Amino acid sequence: MPLVSMHGIQKAFGPVKVLEGVDFELRPGEVHALMGENGAGKSTLMKVLTGVHKADAGDIKVDGQTVSIHSTTDAEKHGIAIIHQELNLIPHLSVTENLFLGRELSTLGVLHRRAMRKRAREWLAQVGMQSIDPDMPVARLSVGQQQMVEIAKALGQNARVLIMDEPTAALSERETDTLFALIRELRQKGTGIVYVSHRMEEIFVLCDRISVLRDGHFVGTRPIPGLSLDEVVQMMVGRSLEARFPTRDVTPGKVLLKVEHLGDKQVHDISFELRAGEVLGVAGLMGAGRTELARLLFGLDKASEGRVLLDDEPIHTRTPVQAIKAGLGFVTEDRKAQGLVLDLSLRENISLPRVPAHAGVIDRATEKRQTKGLIEQLKIRTRDMELPARALSGGNQQKVVLAKWLALKPRVLILDEPTRGVDVGGKAEIYQIINQLxxxxxxxxxxxxxxxxxxxxSDRILVMHEGRASALLDAATATQETVMLAATGGH
Structure with missing residues (x-):
């Protein structure tokens, strides 16, 4: 008998139909991948299951019994919990306080702190985090450790159904291995896990079955054994992608950007050249200094040594404004916190770096014409340029961030994790945009x-290790092994 089954689920927001007759089933002791392009309806379906949204039609069964889930409390009562991509922890509270938030143990208003601390240790031990001090503020934990706290919190609620949304997006390789070991252990104990991810490699390693949504419709469910990557892509996008990575035939031109011995407290003695019409990839493990290098180049942090030249002329990018004037653009790794103002419209976000104006008066006609052109060029799926950015799917939000910089026609564009949290179809479109640029x-x-x-x-790959450049490789001859060797400090 299925642990959870959803049948004929429908959901609309105003005139927009987001889910149309969707079916989904989760068995005990199963890791079930839920996939689809950004905007396919995956998040909405899971929000229906966890009581965030109420379905317009359809039914949900738990252990074969029809249930009504109209709130997150209802979901918890049925043993359903979700680990969001954006973790729902309060940084300044301790691990114990976060684990018991909203369900504190108390008598006549007096908290039983010792009992909560004891139970917190038990829950942390279940996820292999017994070494964590339950009195430690959550802010002092790594992202991977915070995620384990979230899972411990769900298990403490006696969750039998665990929904994981892009769980490895911000994890190191070691933290990912720890998470996978825990997932396999939970599967052995009979927990049903819904695994939402765009990382194909993870799906094939970890999951038992896969269900695919496309444009709010249920495409089908398949067992993972015997399934090929091409079949999954075909189900997701309704067409085969001729190549996962589109080829390009561009010969890099003259040296455009030259970085000489650049450094600060976290990055040391970085030197490289970047040519017009070239992609220089930057690889390395988490904490290697890749984002710190980008921040130095764009003037978000101040360099203590070295210099940057554009067209053989030194440029001073002590602030982002100076970097933009010099011809640099920067697509940050966290689009929601750093790349977009979520409550502003697409038009306003795209115009943020430089609003079209004459004599101090905003030129709305030019602004709208520019926005319309970029929406069409980047194939941003939206019904209206006045829609708030938060209403878009992750892949389309990322395209809005790209559009913001394309509007400035930068000469050098820094892309930090440009396809993070973007589906396979969206990735292919972003790769095409990179090739066009x-x-x-x-x-x-x-x-x-x-x-x-x-x-x-990439044409070439700069590999970083502990804040330093450990190798500069030709991408045509590099392998995953040679990159990882350099990223771990080997030669």
Missing amino acids: VASGVAILMISSELPEVLAM
Whole structure:
């Protein structure tokens, strides 16, 4: 008997139908992948299951019994919990306080702190985190440890159904291995896990079955054994992607950007050249200094040594404004916190770096024409440029961030994790945009934690280790092994 089954689920927001007759089933002791392009309806379906949204039609069964889930409290009563991509922990509270938030143990208003601390240790031990001090503020934990606290919290609620949304997006390789070991242990104990991810490699390693949504419709469920990557892509996008990484035939031109012995407290003695029409990939483990390098180049942090030259002329990028004036653009790794103002419209976000104006008066006609052109060029799926950015799917939000910089026609574009949290179809579109920019002579510095992406999209690869450049490799001859060797300090 299925642990959970959803049948004929429908959900609309105003005139927009987000889910149309969707079915989904989760068995005990199963890791079930839920996949689909950004905007396919995955998040909405899980929000229906966890009581955040109420379905317009359809039914939900738990252990074969029809249930009504109209709130997160209802979901908890049925043993359903979700680990969000953006973790729901309060940084300044302790681990114990976060674990018991809203369900504190007390008598007549007096908290039983010792009992809560004891139970917190038990729950942490269940997820292999017994070494964590339950009195430690959550802010002092790594992202991976915070995620384990979230899972411990769910298990403490006696969750039998655990929904994980992009659980490895911000984890190191070691933290990912720890998470996978825990997932396998939970599966052995009969927990049903819904695994939402865009990382194909993880799906094939970890999951038992896969269900795919496309444009709010249920496409089908398949067992993972015997399933190919091409079949999954076909189900997700309704077409086969001729190549996962589109090829380009561009010969890099003259040296555009030259970095000489750049450094600060976290990055040391970095030197490289970047040519017009070239993608220089930047690889390394978490904490290697890749994002710190990007921040130095863009003037978000101040360099204590070295210099940066554009067209052989020194440029001073002590602030982002100076960097933009010099011809640099920066797509940050966290689009929601740093790349977008979520409550502003697409038009306003795209115009943020430089609003079209004459004599101090905003030129709305030019602004709208520019926004419309970029929406069409980047194939941003939206019904209206006045829609708030938060209403878009992750992949389309990322395209809005790209559009913001394309509007400025940068000469050098820094991309930090450009496809993080973007589905396979959206990734292919972003790769095409990168190729178009390179063909037009833009120089691109691309930071990515996905080695296949770095190897396929780069001309050369700068590998970083502990704040220093450990290797500069030709992408045509580099392998995942040679990159990882340099990233771990080997030679």
